[in-house]
Amino acid sequence: MSELDPLRLHHADAGDAERIAALHADSWRRHYRGAFADAFLDGDVDADRFAAWAERLQTQDGSTTTILAEGDGALVGFIHVVFEADPRWGALIDNLHVTSARKRAGIGTRLMAQAAEAVTARGPGGLYLWVLEQNTPAQAFYETVGGRRVERVLTEPPGGDPARLNGTPASFRYAWPTPAVLLDLR
Numbered sequence: 001m002s003e004l005d006p007l008r009l010h011h012a013d014a015g016d017a018e019r020i021a022a023l024h025a026d027s028w029r030r031h032y033r034g035a036f037a038d039a040f041l042d043g044d045v046d047a048d049r050f051a052a053w054a055e056r057l058q059t060q061d062g063s064t065t066t067i068l069a070e071g072d073g074a075l076v077g078f079i080h081v082v083f084e085a086d087p088r089w090g091a092l093i094d095n096l097h098v099t100s101a102r103k104r105a106g107i108g109t110r111l112m113a114q115a116a117e118a119v120t121a122r123g124p125g126g127l128y129l130w131v132l133e134q135n136t137p138a139q140a141f142y143e144t145v146g147g148r149r150v151e152r153v154l155t156e157p158p159g160g161d162p163a164r165l166n167g168t169p170a171s172f173r174y175a176w177p178t179p180a181v182l183l184d185l186r
Contacts, residue, residue: 018050020057113185113186131171
């Protein structure tokens, strides 16, 4: 990304499903190997992610938002927020992914700030997400941006299919009781 083509953040629509799914699948292959079955990651993950994103982006009822980050005319990251996901924890960041080549360039931080802005615009409430226990780089990032690890649970299999997991991997819940703290990251 050059200075002439700065990072552009905007809301996704149904036409973005294919490229979001491609980045999502690539991220899972890079970071979830070992927890997710190789047969799934090397096979059905592309179709699975496309089906999930096509369905998600068809529904524009205000219960979710997906924010894209683009640079040099390409998708370099995205975040998906489910508002009012949990009465105790608040809005769920269901996905945050940045292209491998653009990690540590501030894209994830900007996307987190945009998610916090969307959540706080709706009123009081927290923000949380789940991250695989083995994904230590993501955990370090969430801690850097003020997330607090509050819970550990067994990971749900993608699509509800236990064959898509290796063993019984765990996930951590990270929470931001006051998401407004993320607004300072912009």
